[in-house]
Amino acid sequence: MKFTDVARMCFDNLKRRKGRTILTVLGVFIGCTSIVVMVSIGIGMTESTNQMLEEMGDLSIIEVSRGWNETGEETAALDDTAVESFRALEGVAAVMPKASLNQYSIQMYAGINDRYQCGWGEIVGMDTDAMEAMGYELLDGKVPGSGKNEALAGQWLAYNFYDTLMPEGRNYADRWAYDENGNQIDPPDPFFNVITTPIVLEIDKGDGTEVKIRQELKITGVTKEDYGKGWETSEGIMMPIAAMKDLMTKIDGSPVNAKKLTYSTVLVKCEDISLVTEIEESIKSMGFYTYSMESMRESMEESSRQVQLMLGGLGAISLFVAAIGITNTMIMSISERTREIGIMKALGCYVRDIRLLFLMEAGAIGMMGGIIGCIVSLVISVGINLVSMGVLGGGSITGEMVLQALIGGEGVTRISVVPLSLMGFAVIFSIFVGLVSGYYPANKAVKIPALEAIKHE
Amino acid sequence: MTETTRQNRPVIQVRNLHKVYIMGDERVTALKNINLDIMQGEICCIFGTSGSGKSTLLNQLAGLEKPTAGEVRIGGVPVSRLDENGLAVFRQKHVGFVFQSYNLLPELTAVENVAMPLMFRGLPKDVRELEARKMLCRVGLGNRMNHYPGQMSGGQQQRAGIARAFITRPDVVFADEPTGNLDSKTTKEVMEMIRKFARTFHQTIVLVSHDPEMTQYADRIVTLLDGEIISDVKTENKERQGL
Numbered sequence: 259m260k261f262t263d264v265a266r267m268c269f270d271n272l273k274r275r276k277g278r279t280i281l282t283v284l285g286v287f288i289g290c291t292s293i294v295v296m297v298s299i300g301i302g303m304t305e306s307t308n309q310m311l312e313e314m315g316d317l318s319i320i321e322v323s324r325g326w327n328e329t330g331e332e333t334a335a336l337d338d339t340a341v342e343s344f345r346a347l348e349g350v351a352a353v354m355p356k357a358s359l360n361q362y363s364i365q366m367y368a369g370i371n372d373r374y375q376c377g378w379g380e381i382v383g384m385d386t387d388a389m390e391a392m393g394y395e396l397l398d399g400k401v402p403g404s405g406k407n408e409a410l411a412g413q414w415l416a417y418n419f420y421d422t423l424m425p426e427g428r429n430y431a432d433r434w435a436y437d438e439n440g441n442q443i444d445p446p447d448p449f450f451n452v453i454t455t456p457i458v459l460e461i462d463k464g465d466g467t468e469v470k471i472r473q474e475l476k477i478t479g480v481t482k483e484d485y486g487k488g489w490e491t492s493e494g495i496m497m498p499i500a501a502m503k504d505l506m507t508k509i510d511g512s513p514v515n516a517k518k519l520t521y522s523t524v525l526v527k528c529e530d531i532s533l534v535t536e537i538e539e540s541i542k543s544m545g546f547y548t549y550s551m552e553s554m555r556e557s558m559e560e561s562s563r564q565v566q567l568m569l570g571g572l573g574a575i576s577l578f579v580a581a582i583g584i585t586n587t588m589i590m591s592i593s594e595r596t597r598e599i600g601i602m603k604a605l606g607c608y609v610r611d612i613r614l615l616f617l618m619e620a621g622a623i624g625m626m627g628g629i630i631g632c633i634v635s636l637v638i639s640v641g642i643n644l645v646s647m648g649v650l651g652g653g654s655i656t657g658e659m660v661l662q663a664l665i666g667g668e669g670v671t672r673i674s675v676v677p678l679s680l681m682g683f684a685v686i687f688s689i690f691v692g693l694v695s696g697y698y699p700a701n702k703a704v705k706i707p708a709l710e711a712i713k714h715e
Numbered sequence: 716m717t718e719t720t721r722q723n724r725p726v727i728q729v730r731n732l733h734k735v736y737i738m739g740d741e742r743v744t745a746l747k748n749i750n751l752d753i754m755q756g757e758i759c760c761i762f763g764t765s766g767s768g769k770s771t772l773l774n775q776l777a778g779l780e781k782p783t784a785g786e787v788r789i790g791g792v793p794v795s796r797l798d799e800n801g802l803a804v805f806r807q808k809h810v811g812f813v814f815q816s817y818n819l820l821p822e823l824t825a826v827e828n829v830a831m832p833l834m835f836r837g838l839p840k841d842v843r844e845l846e847a848r849k850m851l852c853r854v855g856l857g858n859r860m861n862h863y864p865g866q867m868s869g870g871q872q873q874r875a876g877i878a879r880a881f882i883t884r885p886d887v888v889f890a891d892e893p894t895g896n897l898d899s900k901t902t903k904e905v906m907e908m909i910r911k912f913a914r915t916f917h918q919t920i921v922l923v924s925h926d927p928e929m930t931q932y933a934d935r936i937v938t939l940l941d942g943e944i945i946s947d948v949k950t951e952n953k954e955r956q957g958l
Binding site: 259260263270274597598601602603604605606607608609610611704707708709711712 | 770773774777778779780799800802803804805806807808810812814818820822831832834835836837839840879883891
């Protein structure tokens, strides 16, 4: 028999027993829907966990600080040698040494006659050449070249300055502005543009003398806030290490301290998240103290996987019941069609075609249930997400919201996530369930003898 | 090859055929040591009362049941030893069936029913349905092509059944009480039709009946009683002598 003929017979048979087919499909669709919705909630949990971790920092970055033993002695120094040994590790994409000027007290000024002031300054020296590889993002301008006294500013640096010519209460550009309903609104522009306005550092050596060093810095670019890489990307100033050493020499009057400079932290970026554990272990074994998101991510991933399994298992029970329904339907249909099968055999129908016919009927029931189940799951998933996005709170549903509920979007946390792969898997799994359920009835069908055709009723 | 030599070649050979059914603790012997040769082109009527074993014999001949002992060959092929797949192939090529209760599938039209054996052979829909239409015209159902069995009379259904049995031009057509459900007028029509087809294509017909009237359409009457052949006679049929 041609495959198309078997398929035509299969669908004719399903159509002939429409009511029963619909009820069986209903069972599969409920089973499939419960699996997809349950798993989608599990995936939603994983997604929001990852979103949360990413907000906390880059998952592939290990933060290294110097190690010390119980008595407080340094076990490993974070110097250029250490940086080189990190760079030599396999799977390391980039290394970013960072030094700070925290030993000095710093004030910052900007504008004509030091109109704008800030009482403190966070100055970090870093390997600016490695910034791109590390994944630093610039909102404006460019990374400093070899020019002296060039630096980068954090995204919100300008907001830390107050205007000395304005009265109390109006002398800050409010970064955390809210409207009357308590919703955060876009902050106003700061008082000055850090790129066009030089910033002057006033540094107190901290040696008891009243001598203060003033140094003008030219800001060449602004970094995007990224706490995973350091607070300075938000509110600090970043300059090349060489420029920082020059600055230290100028402050101290001699290069003594500049020569002894060691790094406060070193960021090591791995090529892939999967390499983090291994690289972190290597660095630890060198005697350094390390910190990464990996261990946290692993345990969170494990627990969300367990939740997914549990929820999927709950859904699987109803699909199992549906599978029994398919088997039942097929057995009934076969006992009704005993004579028909006998006639087909007597007329020379191959056993394999009969088996194929019944497997196809069962598979088709599974497929229809799977497809309908996926569609319904999507609707339910969008519904759940819309509710979580606050639709019930009286807001109106816009097309954009539905789209965000469906495929996600910037800043949208979805409770239920239905990826295309989950739908594909659900349909294939439903077909598979149909085939497995149809296996026993199909074998029963092929065992019906041709003799049935000749029996008199 | 002359008509005579073709006529004399046995198409069905039955050797030492036994069939025993086990029902609970009881052994019921349905067929006892049957030996039979049916020639090509012969219309052979297996005659007997209910319980004589005639239906059992038909089942063995057509390969619908396995014999307890002995062998059935059709065209030299040991039907009684074929597996399911072999039987399917064999039935597609060599065997046709006409059933007492017509056995048309109720959800298929006359054309689709008649074309079914060709569908099992894997012929495309347009080819096999063209062939089925030709057969239906031959049996006088040219105006019932797209009717469902439920919309046809018993005689019409049986004519469709005959069209289905002969569509593959089988060597042997087995007819199990083909007119059992028909009135005498339709019986005559149907039997004449079977005989006409058999004569035209030189096919062998094995007819099973308990109706003595059937014997008038046969060339040969094999009578069974209690699972044994008690008589085997050739009829003096004019048409047959014409061959």
